[in-house]
Amino acid sequence: MHCFDKLYKKTKPYLKKIKRKITPKSQVKVLLLTNRDSDNVGDQVIEATDISLISTVMKNLGLHRWEYEIISKAVSFVSQGYLKNRNPKLLEPAEKAIRNCDIVVFGGAPMFNYMYQNFYERTAVTIEIAQKYQKPVFFSAIGLEHYDEQNKKCQRLKKALNLDCVKMITTRDDFEMLQKYKEKESLYIDKVADPAVHTCTVFRKFWIQKKPGRKKKIGIFILREGGFTDNKIPFSKEEAIAFWTKVVEIVKQRGYDYEILTSGHFSDEAFVDRLVREYGFPLSKCVFNMNTPEYLISKIADCDGVISCRLHPSIISFSLDVPSVGIMWNAKVKGFYDSIGYGNRVFDVIQEKPEELVDRLELAMKEGIQKDETYLMSIYQSLFTVMKEQIKKNSNASPYPYRKLVSKMVCFKGTSRGEKEEKIKRKFRRVYAKYNKVADSNRKCENNGGDK
Incomplete structure (x- = not known):
């Protein structure tokens, strides 16, 4: 595999040039934002199942593989550095990605978290960029935190979620909680299954x-x-x-x-x-x-x-029926x-x-386990409905029934050697950051005459 990775790296620039020549200008570009760079592998499962679901929607709408592109990025492309000092230069990668796409999809993950994480601010900033470039935004099977009318972070998020560009918010969690975030009448909200309920299909090669x-x-x-x-x-x-x-x-x-x-x-x-x-x-x-x-x-x-x-x-x-x-x-x-x-x-x-x-x-x-096909289908049907509205509004296509959906879903190919190395590097850097924080705290304690 190592030699194939090296060959791919050498040929990648040429492949991109060829792709630009054969890619139609009308290609639909979907920017998928997840917590894919998390150590928590569950978030990586969300990314893979979301990619499969979106690819299947495209197939269902009659698009060939070369007629669309799914660009998968971590929601952290709105960087920690930008959140700290608001230097607009640090926002350029996010601006470029959103400007060059047709649809923004937030896939799963705790994008609303504000209690002890800063997902809420990254999400709000991303929505504001999408609003600037008039790109439709869909939140699919999002995780929710407690709604607080008095919390400024929570209300900052709520304001962004009700901008015109946000067309859909579905949650895997508490629908009544989600209703509290909704103000504009046109915003479609619903409770759906988490994308990982389709793990058995998307990862069938790895059982x-x-x-x-x-x-x-x-x-x-x-x-x-x-x-x-x-x-x-x-x-x-x-x-x-x-x-x-x-x-x-x-x-x-x-x-x-x-x-x-x-x-x-x-x-x-x-x-x-x-x-x-x-x-x-x-x-x-x-x-x-x-x-x-x-x-x-x-x-x-x-x-x-x-x-x-x-x-x-x-x-x-x-x-997996376990x-x-x-x-x-x-x-x-x-x-x-x-x-x-x-x-x-x-x-x-x-x-x-x-x-x-x-x-x-x-x-x-x-x-054992019994499964409700209506529940399993819910996330696919919601994505199909809103994407059809944006991509092929006049199409007569209807969502695949469950059995056909299972047969059409794209299988995860596996993690490449390079991808695995990158995941491990990110994980170790988080450990290093934690160690440095503890070491700084210990030194501060020593300098103040305290115990380690």
Whole structure:
């Protein structure tokens, strides 16, 4: 693969020149914005499934592959540097990308988050650029945070969302919350499925067949230190460690194999490392270096049941027909399980005991999973409707029925060596930034005569 990567790099400039010559001027350019540069591999699954859904919409509308282009970028193309000093030079890449596209699609991810992340400001700035260049904006299956009439950040976002260029907002989370963001009558809003419910189709090449005769395996996806308390759940690091220790003990007692996993966030992996180094969790049962979507999916496909804090291992498990129980740390977990008709497969760490968690998972494994095709179709139908309005308003095309949609969806090709290296580099740089922050804090403490 290495020689092919080198060959591609050498020929890429020439391929671009050829493409410019054969690409029709009327080619539809879709700018897809996701959280694709996140360590959390669930966000990379969102990107891949969004690309497949949009490609299928184009096919459904009768467009050939050369008649459209999906330009996938991270929402962080509105840079942290720009947010700090508002230097317009730093906004030029975002301006250029939006100016040169026909449609802007925000795909999944927590684009509205303002409580302890700055997604809201990046989103607002992006909308304002789209408004400047009169580009239609669609939000598809967005994650929501608490709406606050008194919070300036929340209201800043709300104002941007009601600009003329924003045509659609759908959410995978709380529809009643989304309604509070809407002011203009023409804005289409709805509740839809997360794109990752189509993981089983888009990533079908990466399923692992379970070995016959082996022990049933439970995948246990944990959450970083502070994940509960940051979301106002009074469940400390010490309580979390005791909880996971007990869960593993019960799983082993009941005759299951198990793995401790994360969906890739470095802070989650750091917590797993602490469990190994300080609390005796066996290294052989802990999975590190979760950096690509196909690796995450292969690991979940190899499980018979899943326990997860993070949302996307639960969604991917659902798609792969692996029963799961979601641990409540954020309202979106309960929202997802309610959406799929399994609200009883959610666990409360404050009110319930580890034994009840494993009991609930065993019951889910016995009952299996039933899927509602109307729910699965919801995200595709919403994208089809608004994109048809923009691209082929007078077309007689109607959305593919579910079975045809599944047969037409584009399969994920895999992560290239270069892409994987870039993902790992980003992850390490985040770790370095965290280390530098801690080191600076320690030096400051020393200079003030305090302890390290």
